[in-house]
Amino acid sequence: MSERAGADAAQRVDKWLWVSRLCRTRTLATESVTGGKVRVNGLPAKPARLLRVGDEVSLLRGGEAMTVVVRGYAAQRVSAQDVPALYEERAASLAARETLRAERALSGHSGYLGKGRPDKRERRALQRLKETEDD
Template identity: 45%
Template sequence: MTPPDTLRLDKWLWSARFFKTRSLAVEEIGKGRIQVNDAAAKPSRDIRPGDTIAIRQGALSRTVLVLGLSAQRGPAPVAQKLYEETPESLAARAAWVESQRLAPEPGAGRMQGRPTKRDRRAIDHSASGWGERWSASVD
């Protein structure tokens, strides 16, 4: 079977494994987080090999060059051959990862922020001690 000359954007994003479902891809395209050749895109936009796609997922932005088209979703190694990430995008992503390593988001770790119920009990237990606990009994 010969690969198609063009393919819908939402179908390509799904087959290249950027999104788990086509409906998620359509939703992200609708929110304006996907651009094709520096222009706003619609899910039905036809893409061809050689097109540039900018994808924003959370705080991360990727720019990829379309190398191939596939109408069906395959294994990850095959999906990675459908595109090539630009060197600028790789450098920006590496810089973002490094900045997150050096200055993580406050409250990102489990030990930061509000204590859990179990942590709170441990704090109360160590602060007052079991023997000094208030009791309604008369001794």
């Protein structure tokens, strides 16, 4: 990981999100910024917005809100081992994500659990159910 020299060093938001492994591709990083899912210091950001060390970046990743503080830059995408040098997640953000994950685990699967179209028996059961609701 090579850090830029100088106190005025800065990096584009979209590139920093990709370099720090917060987004899988640079294109996805740009789309999340233009889609309003990324805020810098509480304000909506554009992809070309320059980040500086100490800036607070709030983003939505997979339906989970995350707030991190910029700690450094890198010219190219870093390995997973080097990620902690680029940002630090806020304690409140980490706690909120953990409680959200625990709530999801307790609530169970929220998607469709069926196996496609209902068969003859299931269709007739649905018809009987609808008829009893109408009465």
